[in-house]
Amino acid sequence: MTPFAPHVYADRRRRAAEQAARAGLDGILVTPGPDMTYFLGYTSDTAAERLTLLVVPAAGTVSESAPDGITEALAVVPRLEAHDLERNAVGPVEVLAWSDGDDEHAAAGRQMRAGGRYAISDSAWALHVLALQRSLPGTSYEPFTLALPMLRAVKSSEEIARLAAAGAGADAVFAEIVQRPFAGRRESDVAAELDALLREHGHEQVDFTLVCAGANGADPHHDAGPTLIHEGDLVVLDFGGLADGYGSDTTRTVHVGEPTVEEREVHDVVRAAQQAGFEAVRPGAACQDVDRAARRVIDDAGYGEHFIHRTGHGIGLTTHEPPYMVEGEGLPIEAGMCFSVEPGIYLPGRFGVRIEDIVVAFPEDAPQGARRLNESPRELVVVG
Ligand code: ZN
Ligand code: ZN
């Protein structure tokens, strides 16, 4: 992934420190993975049982919480990784290297405030969280995305440009795959082509290539398998990965040969639901309003019990992340949030239909609504 300018990472760490202070936290604790990439432009690939931890004290708490006088952020790293981190991390970060045999959790604990409250990466290993708890009793931890939900959810214009490029790459993949034969091939053959095409179109990582033919389409997360695709099948294609560090994720449902009236009707309902979800992105709307708008269309058409998942999820450095477009998520939609709108109808034993686009909320060219980052045709495409 091409790093952004150094000030981008410094700004992110400063924004995190400010948001942490406003949330009444003493700081944030970042473990290897997308959070670390976000704050350092680099993530450790060392074995995860060795503690690597970026400590960012909340703004205004430095003198209290950092007895060693951390001015901005401090990375606690295994000694064998310290050089790698110093060379690759972007921006001024202090490094505290520990050696095998040290009590690294106690060392990290000395950089924190005893009895303090910290947000920690959602995917931090229990091994480390529990050891930190033992080292610093009375200190409490909250998952990063619950404590500071907006931090990674709201994307900068540079991030949106990368998500748009990833989306355009995925659209190019769809345009090519529908030119190829489906009938008589295995789902896994088509999936292998999707994988190769994603890599041709700028993706360095492929996260999923779902190809769900006929009755398999009724299982939203059916993975491509040995099933042969037949004339008459609806085929759900859901694929994505990372292009220059940022995610794509799109779904289209195609038909092999001429569809029936019922298949067209169900597809039309999903398409209308997807459009309604897209249009629900309005000033003042909450995440759950996108779900409600899409679900209402499917309910009204009589298929409500067959729409069995939330309407969408955020996307960024990972292909699934907060915010979630789901009933009960009252977070307001903010400018720069990027997320999927992906309603579906799943008829067990028969077929499924899903249509998914990534959208960006309130972009400069559409300040009252959303802009799609996928523009593959949403009409039912007939393949051979
Ligand atoms: Zn059919
Ligand atoms: Zn998705």
Ligand code: ZN
């Ligand atoms: Zn998807």
